[in-house]
Every structure is written in structure tokens, then in C-alpha cells.
Amino acid sequence: MKYISTRGQSEPLNFEQVLMKGLADDKGLYMPENWPKFNEKEISEFSHLSYSDLAFELMKPYIGDSLSLGELGEIINKSYSSFSHEEITPLSQITKGEYLLELYHGPTLAFKDCAMQLLGHLFEHFLKKREKKITIICATSGDTGAAAVEAMKNKDLIDLVVLFPKDKISQVQQKQMTTSASDNIHCLAVEGTFDDCQAIVKNLLNDKQFKKKYNLSAVNSINWVRVMAQVVYYFYAGLKLGSPNKKINFSVPTGNFGDIFAGFVAYTMGLPVDVLCIATNSNDALERFLRHGEYLVENVKATISPSMDIQVASNLERLLYESSGRNSKMIREMMVDLGANKRFTLDQLTLNSIKDLFIAKSVDEESTKNTIESLWVKDGKLIDPHTAVGINAGRKSLSTDNNTVYLATAHPAKFPDAIINSIGVFPKLPPNISNIMSSKEVYSNLTNKNKSVREYFEREIIL
Numbered sequence: 001m002k003y004i005s006t007r008g009q010s011e012p013l014n015f016e017q018v019l020m021k022g023l024a025d026d027k028g029l030y031m032p033e034n035w036p037k038f039n040e041k042e043i044s045e046f047s048h049l050s051y052s053d054l055a056f057e058l059m060k061p062y063i064g065d066s067l068s069l070g071e072l073g074e075i076i077n078k079s080y081s082s083f084s085h086e087e088i089t090p091l092s093q094i095t096k097g098e099y100l101l102e103l104y105h106g107p108t109l110a111f112k113d114c115a116m117q118l119l120g121h122l123f124e125h126f127l128k129k130r131e132k133k134i135t136i137i138c139a140t141s142g143d144t145g146a147a148a149v150e151a152m153k154n155k156d157l158i159d160l161v162v163l164f165p166k167d168k169i170s171q172v173q174q175k176q177m178t179t180s181a182s183d184n185i186h187c188l189a190v191e192g193t194f195d196d197c198q199a200i201v202k203n204l205l206n207d208k209q210f211k212k213k214y215n216l217s218a219v220n221s222i223n224w225v226r227v228m229a230q231v232v233y234y235f236y237a238g239l240k241l242g243s244p245n246k247k248i249n250f251s252v253p254t255g256n257f258g259d260i261f262a263g264f265v266a267y268t269m270g271l272p273v274d275v276l277c278i279a280t281n282s283n284d285a286l287e288r289f290l291r292h293g294e295y296l297v298e299n300v301k302a303t304i305s306p307s308m309d310i311q312v313a314s315n316l317e318r319l320l321y322e323s324s325g326r327n328s329k330m331i332r333e334m335m336v337d338l339g340a341n342k343r344f345t346l347d348q349l350t351l352n353s354i355k356d357l358f359i360a361k362s363v364d365e366e367s368t369k370n371t372i373e374s375l376w377v378k379d380g381k382l383i384d385p386h387t388a389v390g391i392n393a394g395r396k397s398l399s400t401d402n403n404t405v406y407l408a409t410a411h412p413a414k415f416p417d418a419i420i421n422s423i424g425v426f427p428k429l430p431p432n433i434s435n436i437m438s439s440k441e442v443y444s445n446l447t448n449k450n451k452s453v454r455e456y457f458e459r460e461i462i463l
């Protein structure tokens, strides 16, 4: 399997290279050259597989000859052994036809672990083979950084540098990053916003010399391997609810469009999906886009679902590429427009083909809190604010003819303030991670300047 860039001006790469590279040199995102597809008979044969065995079957076509099948199986098993639930991503019923897909049983209690644990083991495998060190840099609004620290800690050939906005993430999220007590983890509290952190990361990644010197890579959801790993739980949920014989709806709390794009990939690979609901908080660029075909970036609004406080949904580029018949020229023009004018427009034909499968709904703060309350009072389920956005959007806009699966993207204990505000109950951390709240934190405070981060690298990253 080869991978090509959405912007059409980079060399095709294999699986190992795509993992290491993250973003293409032409600034595009990598996509598989063609989609592996499974027919109904093949899908029904998956129905009794464990999560790990299903992951193996679904990932096999993507890895080409970068790994032997034995190596792939071993890496998958190691990756999911860190989950606290034997089913990895169990499905639990809310009411008739409504299900929660619990994606928060990994070590940092958010769905980011499902892919990041795999990335950690894959990086380690390939780096050992290459006998080479790598520096991974990551800007985070909380969950990605925590998952990356957990996946990369104590790995000799990796240095991980995480930039987070000082005082703008939850205490649980911060402690998950800063209490790893591992020499290869570098947490930087930047005086600024998430966007400032992201801008510094992009500045460093776009400096060819710097990138080469530190063998720099990135692990946010522009990395194809994260999307690939997330396809598995869509199939897992579908199979539990009668796929391939029954169609299914998914509602996905969305920020950077990585998670819901994995749902699109599952559909493309053959899973019978009826509707994918893009659920956003008040940062509603995607809802407006589906309505008018114009993507318009506004200022980021702070909400109680902070992991979705994003205006530029990077992975939308992958869907636009696919829906336009892989038109790289169109993608390049749109992205130039986005860079210069903070907007771009999509033609009606492509927009309609997106609307055949997707709907989008934004949910305000009040409705999010009401949904947390309603699930608690009526259904006895404690859910986090991101999950609540998905449920509210889905209930308002999906037909009840199909089963609906709501992706539960984080454990409520990660966002205690929002839960207390909604129902007056304090959500307790699971016992296996509650020790982080009293562990010693290690991090450095830095000013919001490219120069401070560069100087940090000079001082602290040993090549």
C-alpha cells in the first residue's frame, strides 16, 4: 500500500514513512492510494472477533510490507493491553435504539488512547530497526498531550515535547502530562492560547534545517495512522448491532474532524452506515459549511467541551479530497484561500455528495449541560461534556429508524467542573489513576515565542 498527499505534490510513501512523516512536504495530508473494501460475507465473518483480532484484520491491508503479520499482531496486542476494560471499547445501551460507545477505558481516559497507544509501539518498533532517535512535538488543548505522554514515556529513542496553554486546560489533563516522571518527556506551559502553541509547532516543523537536526515528527490527527486506528471501533460497534445486515447511525463530537473521518473510512471500507452526524459545540464552522458550502473561520470560543474548541478542522481536507474525486488542484486552491482569507467555498455538486452521508449540528452550552443532566437523571449515565454534545446533536437530527451509536469520547472525571455545574455531582477518577493528583509535577514555563522553544531544544534535547 502506498500513500499519496491530498495536495498531489509529494512523492508516494509507504506505511512506515507516513507514520514517521506526519504531514506531507507539500503541506497536504496522506491518504491511502486506494481503499481496502470488505463485502457483506467478509464483514459477517468478523462478527465474533475480539477487538484486537478485528484491529488486525482491518489494519492488515494498510501496512503493506512495512511490518510482518506477526509483528503487526504483537504490536496490536501490546497496545490494547493497557486498557482497563476487557472489551477495549464496550458498547452500552442508553434506551431503545440508542447506544454509547465507551472510548475512555484507555490509560488517559479519552478516545485519543485508542490510536496513540498503537503509535507509541509502532514508533518504537521502527526506530529500533533504524537505530535512530526521533523528537516528537505536539501542541495540545489537553487530551492529545496526555495520551502522547502516556504512549511515549520511558521510550529510549523518543523525546516528546508537549506545548500546552498555561492555565487553560483542566487540572486532571495537566497532571496526566506533567507527572510521568520520565526523562524523555518535556512539558512546556506556554503563556498563550492553544492556537499560539500550534503556531509555534508549525513554525518549527516548517523549518527544514531544524526539522532535520532534531529528526522532528508530529502526532496530532493529521497523522494517517491515528485515523486508521480509529476505524476499528466503528466496525466493532457496527458488528455488535447486527452489521452488515443492519444500517447504523453514528453521532461524533467533532473538533479537528479526525474521529468522524475514521467513520467515513469505515463506511468506505464497507460498513453499512446510514448517517454520520458531525456534532460541534458553539465553534460551529462545520455546521455552517454544510449548510452553505462556505467554510469560514471565526475566533475560537471557549466552551465546557474544550477539546473541540477548534475552528480549523484540519482533517476536513481529507473528506474534501475524497468527495471531489481526489481533485488535488481544487484542494490546493481552497487551502490557499483559507490561508489568505480565512475562508473557502465548495462547489454544490461536491457539497451534495457530502450531504448524502453527513449531517452537522452545533450545540450550545446550555443544551450541553441539560443533556448531561438528562442522561444522569433519566438514564442513570454519567457522561462528559463532549459526549453530551454528540448526544444532543444526534437526538435533534437523526431518525430513530436505525440504531444510533454515540461516541463517548472522554471519561466525565476529566472535566469535573462541567459535571458539577450540570448536576452537582463530583465525578471521581478511576482508582488506578487517582494518584496523579498528588504526584510531583515537572514542567517548564515558557513565553509565547518561537525563540524560547528553540532555546529549550538547544538546552534539553540530547541528540
Ligand SMILES: *Cc1c(COP(=O)(O)O)cnc(C)c1O
Pocket (backbone or CB within 6 Å): 110, 111, 112, 143, 144, 221, 253, 254, 255, 256, 257, 258, 259, 260, 307, 308, 386, 387, 409, 410
Ligand atoms: C479530541 C477530542 C474530540 C474531537 O476529536 P476530533 O478528532 O478532533 O474531531 C472530542 N472529544 C474529546 C474528549 C476529545 O479529546
